[in-house]
Amino acid sequence: MNPFDIKAALLAKHAQHVVLIHFPIGLFIAGVVFDFLAQSTKRLALAEAAYYNLLGAAISAVPVVATGLLAWQFQLDGQKLKGILLMHLVLGCTSMILIWIAWGLHVRSRRRPQENLPVFRLGLETLAVAIVGLTGHLGGFLSGINGPS
């Protein structure tokens, strides 16, 4: 298969979700790391980096969830899920909500410069990283990353 064949890439069954998922995971974890560093060093540049990484994570999470739901509806005919697939779906949706809440807290803070970012966001972001990691682990398990090449 030609790796630059756009049509083949777009029509690849279920492949888009697996490709796109790397963006929100990477951007969100980077955003949280920058946020922790910004909190401890009080450096504005790190806070900015955190904001834009979280923004990227929030935006890129949308097509990831959308392609996951489409794969469920079309590849699996929307049948009732159970087991690992159900856990992956629930945790994936929870991850997106938490990513959007974390990003929303940063947006709110930027719109109200007189208010500091709430410290509880760090706990929320840590929880979100854990859930994102667990979702990704299950996704990797489902995708057969441990299977034969």
Place this chain on the structure above:
Amino acid sequence: MRRSVFIAILTVMAAMGLGGVVAEHKSFMASAREKPASAAEVKIDNFVFGPAAITVSVGTTVTWTNHDDIPHTVASTAKVFKSKVLDTDEKFSYTFTKAGEYPYFCSIHPKMTGKVVVQ
């Protein structure tokens, strides 16, 4: 007179013999028709359909069994058949009533492919 009686007995015996042969033939044909269609099995293990290609005769029921810890599906490329999501040790069966080639794949892991050839 004796000769005609002998011919009559011979005719009756021949008719009975022929009837027996016909009945036996009918019985054989019926038993052949009632004989259950053959079956074949495909195992899903370690992200592989095994055997990947299987040749069966028309009327054969193929059963796929998922031995993986991961859910899989069995979906015909030409949309002839499609299983639900098969968890560990769950099975899916399909009876092939027409000759032809039936490539299939797993909807969750599209690089998992297999083929049933029906002759």
